[in-house]
Amino acid sequence: MTTMARETAANAVPARPPATGRDPDPARPAGDGVAPGAGAASRAGEIRRHELATFLRSRRERITPEQVRLPRGRRRRTPGLRREEVAQLSAVGVTWYTWIEQGRDIQVSEQVLDALARTLLLDTSERAHLFQLAGAIDPTPAAQCAVITPALRRILTRLEPVPACIQNSRYDILAYNRTYARLMMRDLDTVPPADRNCVLLAYTNEEWRSSIVLLDETTRLMAAKLRASMAGHLGEPAWKTLLKRLRAESAEFRENWDRYEVAATRGKTKKFANPYVGLVTVDHTDLWLAPDLGARMVTYPPHDEESRERLEKLYAIALEAEARAENEDRAGAPSRAEAPGAV
Numbered sequence: 001m002t003t004m005a006r007e008t009a010a011n012a013v014p015a016r017p018p019a020t021g022r023d024p025d026p027a028r029p030a031g032d033g034v035a036p037g038a039g040a041a042s043r044a045g046e047i048r049r050h051e052l053a054t055f056l057r058s059r060r061e062r063i064t065p066e067q068v069r070l071p072r073g074r075r076r077r078t079p080g081l082r083r084e085e086v087a088q089l090s091a092v093g094v095t096w097y098t099w100i101e102q103g104r105d106i107q108v109s110e111q112v113l114d115a116l117a118r119t120l121l122l123d124t125s126e127r128a129h130l131f132q133l134a135g136a137i138d139p140t141p142a143a144q145c146a147v148i149t150p151a152l153r154r155i156l157t158r159l160e161p162v163p164a165c166i167q168n169s170r171y172d173i174l175a176y177n178r179t180y181a182r183l184m185m186r187d188l189d190t191v192p193p194a195d196r197n198c199v200l201l202a203y204t205n206e207e208w209r210s211s212i213v214l215l216d217e218t219t220r221l222m223a224a225k226l227r228a229s230m231a232g233h234l235g236e237p238a239w240k241t242l243l244k245r246l247r248a249e250s251a252e253f254r255e256n257w258d259r260y261e262v263a264a265t266r267g268k269t270k271k272f273a274n275p276y277v278g279l280v281t282v283d284h285t286d287l288w289l290a291p292d293l294g295a296r297m298v299t300y301p302p303h304d305e306e307s308r309e310r311l312e313k314l315y316a317i318a319l320e321a322e323a324r325a326e327n328e329d330r331a332g333a334p335s336r337a338e339a340p341g342a343v
Contacts, residue, residue: 045105046105048133048135049104049105050103051133052100052103052130052133052134053100053101053103055129055130055133056100056101056116056120056130057101059120059122060083060086060101060120061078061079061080061081062079062080063080063081063121064080065081065085067121068081068085068089068119068121070089083097083098083101086116086119089119090112090115090116090118090119092116097116108134109136110131110136110137110138110237110241111241111244113130113131113134113138114138114241116130117130117194118192118194118195121192124193127193127194137237148166148174148175152166152175152289152297153175155297156175156177157177157178159177159299160177160178160179161179161311161312161314161315162299162300162301162311163176163177163179163180163183163282163299163300164176164177164179164180164297164298164299164300165177165297165298166295166296166297166298167198167296167298168295169229169233169294169295170197170226170229170233170238170239170242171197171198171199171222171225171226171229172196172197172198173188173196173197173198174295178315178319178322179314179318180300181318182276182314183211183272183274183280183300183314184201184207184208184211184212184272184274185207185208185211185275186207186275186276187321191205197242198222199223199226199242199246199253200242200245200246200249202218202219202222203219203246203249203250203252203253204249204250210273211272211273211274211275212272212273213271213272213273213279214271219252219256220256220259220261223253223256223257223261224256224259224261224262224263225262225264225265227257227260227261227262228262228263228265229265231262243257267284267286269281269282269283269284269303270282270283270284270300274310274314276313276314276317277311277313277314277317278310279307279310280310280311280314281302281303281304281306281307282300282301282302282303282307282311283300283301283302283303284298284299284300285298285299
């Protein structure tokens, strides 16, 4: 309350209590009606908004234009991206994004936070931090899901060279082994965790789509399976966010979704045109991890001897790539330690 407001309140004639037949409650505190603790909550909100603004600004300044396929230009003075570039890439208004970085008291939706997280290339921990600062619930699955235990990760590894992953009922890929990471693209690790969804990849990722031999049949079936699965999750934010994104990014999905077809999840033989070893035929098998048909382990054992040999070759390629990456990390460690400002 400002000084003028306090003086006005002090000089004003007290309002007559309503005729209720009772005296005014003597225990009610005098004042302007602000609930106890409101001031502390306001200060906490201000601190949270300041931290959110600082965090976004720091992440914006570390992303180079080249990382998001923007021209650098000759007169760039801002380290990293400009505010208007982040706003454009995230499909939000420049003024709105500026207000967020200024710590204004505005409500930021989960959709905007999701777009900012993808634009700023946030990893899993940074994404979780962003949503926590904004006081919002992340609609996408966390990489470290409670259902993914160390024992399940060991099982995925033990199944190699058979490709295997763990998905939830929304077809988010929660964990996978090395062969699965290279079955439908060169390396699934390069896809941001928020984009690792089988339906989304089948409709929007060209590399993933190119590996599916019967693409039209597969995408239509996936839309029908998603609709059937979504019946038990209507109104949930994560499902609504996925559906909205699919409809926005794929005309093919909109067409298939509007057919209102439904299909049950079942095993079947699938063919993939793998970029490393060629045609692979596998038998899709679901191993349910919960009685409510939620999380499941999806395995792709080879359908024939030729596919078995090719999966073994694919596994060897994955091991070579992993060893090469580890060697590069070890070779680069001394140079990072000697870099200016390194601790």
